Amino acid sequence: QSVEKFMKENPKLSFEITTVSPVGVMGKSLSNREDSTSTGLQFLIKNKIAPNPFVQMLYDTNAEMAIVDVRDVAEAVFLAATISGLHGKNYLLSSETYSISDMSLMLNQQEPKNPSKVIYQNQLATNDLGIQFRPVKETLNNY
Template sequence: MNIAIIGGAGFIGSHVTQNFLAAGHRVRVSATRPEDTVRYAHLNQLPGASDRLELVQLDLLKADNLPDFLYEQEVVIHAGTPFQLAFEDPVGELLDPTITGTKNLLDAVAQNPTVKQLVVVASVAAHNTHFPLDIPGREGQVVSETDTPHFSDQDHPYAQGKFLADQEVRKFVDTYKGDCAVVSVSPVGVMGKSLSKREDSTSMGMQHLIRNKIAPDEFFQMLYDQDATFAVVDVKDVASAICSAATTPGLHGRHFLLSSESYPVSDLSLMLNGKAPVGRPRTVYDAGASESVLGIDYKPAIHFLG
């Protein structure tokens, strides 16, 4: 198939690109600077990349970019929203790229008859903007896809953007009359090994901070002070779930939580340093639907954090 991956060079997206190339598909990956060979070197080194990988410049905020990017693509993966914790302009850096970019993509897909499956990589924040902390008033409860989502405008703008973009996807699903199946997946804290050696990865940066118990801001200091419970999932399992959601029929309108185990931050730090956790894991986010429908067998945290 022809598969377009927005954000296909990122932490999660790179593993998705690798999986689809390994399966023999033709993969088109969005690139902010395709001429930057160092930035995309890890993709060009993947088996199958030489004849089945294409890097195409794309800016989701420019709606007129999308028809050419989607041309002749059968499957589209949207994993291209910004992930950053530090910011100066929450609207310009996080909210607008995430919400408007998603709306632009949905509009373009609705006008493109070749796209038959769209997978939107949302976030656990689409279900709980207070993540990694429990939903206020529902502490200790297990969260599933069918529960009422929690939103607060006091939570991090990244989480707010993910929640509001997911609401746009839900509205689109309710009114869309075309042939494209729209599926959402919502991973919790994604950790594991990166395919890239880039030093600006927020996901790898978070693992570094937790491994070394570094608190660059009040948020991280709060996590350590409270020894907060943090739900995590292996990036390889997330990529497998995305690929399954992209190739499984009959999933239009479905939302899937992707989660392995939840541990106190102190135990995550131990495992990131190759040591055994002191406590036992909790289940905070119910990933049963993704296990049964998408066929994911989630690895225990100790297997991908060491």
């Protein structure tokens, strides 16, 4: 909302504003840091550890998570910043959705019990940016 307000108040900008909105970002860290939220959450899900009520609730409800690979996020940010003519667009970055139990299986190099779902549409990103999102299985198997 702040970006939209800024763009309305400044219609003659000399630069373009494009936003990306990733869903749950997962995958191998792009740095040597091991303290990222996604790396920590992947560790908890892989090992079925519930250090707090929130994570326990994820297991108890077998919550579903829409996931995008960190490498796809990095690529989409680069493309959104370097392709002209995208001013004002917001790109939802999402691959597939899986339950926590299926995510745990894939993090342990096993097959998910259920097929993936597509909860969030990513056609704008695939059409405008030309990005093809990696399958979640590939993302989680590489953790």
